[in-house]
Amino acid sequence: MPELPEVETVRRSLEPSILGQFVRHVILDTPSVWRGADPDTVTGLRITFSKRRGKYLLFFLEPAGTEGLAYWLVVHLRMTGRLTLQGSPDPVRLHTHVRIELGGKTPQPVWLIFQDTRRFGHFSLVPAQSADQLPDVLPCLGPEPLDAAFDAKVLGRQLFGHGRLNLKAALLNQAIVAGIGNIYADEILFASRLAPDRLAGSLDEAEIGRLAEAIRDVLLRAVEQCGTTLKDYVDGWNRKGSFQHCLMVYGRAGQPCRRCDMTIQKKKLAGRSTHWCPACQPYLPA
DNA sequence: AAACTAACCTGGGGGC
DNA sequence: TGCCCCCAGGTTAGTT
Structure with missing residues (x-):
């Protein structure tokens, strides 16, 4: 389903509610959709930046202090993946694979929910050097057509x-x-x-x-x-x-x-x- | 190099 | 109502 305009729309719709929030808890309902580092690794990290590259969504996760590693959480929705927000981990709708509790900035926690009927979508969690350097789990991608340089x-x-x-x-x-x-x-x-x-x-x-x-x-x-x-x-x-x-x-x-x-x-x-x-x-x- | 197929999955629609 | 086949916004791997 989601091509560039849909992925960009998802990113923009999520951004105000998730930037600056700390990851409190990750519930992995379907382990096979998660690749790379263990989901618990991101507990306590803060989402400081989101980006889209092609059809990939990227979230930059930074440690609160000076200690610890930063990570990229890379998400691809493939055909039927959905990334939505709700106020609680429940109800668990059909084909829910990941639930992430975010908090710290807002009085009430926000839950980021990943649903995917066909289960083609996936998350990759990889250590990051900096927010400028995209992770190498991304395949070779051509230029961004909405960048000013594209002609x-x-x-x-x-x-x-x-x-x-x-x-x-x-x-x-x-x-x-x-x-x-x-x-x-x-x-x-x-x-x-x-x-x-x-x-x-x-x-x-x-x-x-x-x-x-x-x-x-x-x-x-x-x-x-x-x-x-x-x-x-x-x-x-x-x-x-x-x-x-x-x-x-x-x-x-x-x-x-x-x-x-x-x-x-x-x-x-x-x-x-x-x-x-x-x-x-x-x-x-x- | 590029065309083609199958694979990964589930669900919906059409035909019978 | 049910079964079977085809189709679906994506990508990769393997084959010709």
Whole structure:
């Protein structure tokens, strides 16, 4: 489920309630979702910083005094993971895997709850050098598309060497650009008027420019709308996103294109269902 | 290098 | 109502 806009929305919704809080207690209901250092290691540490990198959420945990190690708590929600806040550890809803009690800043404790139906999501707890140095448990990730530095030149450089990869696969490749998943890949390609099966190496300069612009534009608009809720996704306070109302192609196979009325097509590409408008996104450049 | 499959999991929907 | 198959927002590993 969660792609960059959803993960960013979760991060922003959690931040005010968890920054500056101390970890009081970690209840690990499903041990297999936890990797790295023992959960008890973080008891007494304070959350001082949160960050998103691609689809990863990172929390920086610092010791209260000068003694002890700092840690990164790295979370990936995969398809159905949810990170929400509640006032108590109960009720324990179905598919709850981790419950973390936070306190110290607020009079009442706050509980950070991790639920994940499919159990693909996971936590990694790793020692940290500094908040500037991201942990090496993160895989190789491409540039952040919402960073100011991201532009056509950066995208062109990232695509170089992947000339024979189709655009759908290229956008889904986290090492080329971080944070794009199946929904936004299709929406981005529609916005840039490029066919999903065009090869990355076949783009001219103008097309790379359109693609870079569409990546930023679609993701920014989706963040403004607090993400896309199709089924499971909610933010830290159980609120749904609203970008599902803005989708132009994803999930619209057989329906008329919102721009030209042509029927939206669907086929499997890069192993994922891919939606596009054959008129707005002709295979051959217009 | 890239395409393809299966794997990790659970649940929902469609067809019969 | 129930069963079977396919599908799902992600990623990795193994194979051709």
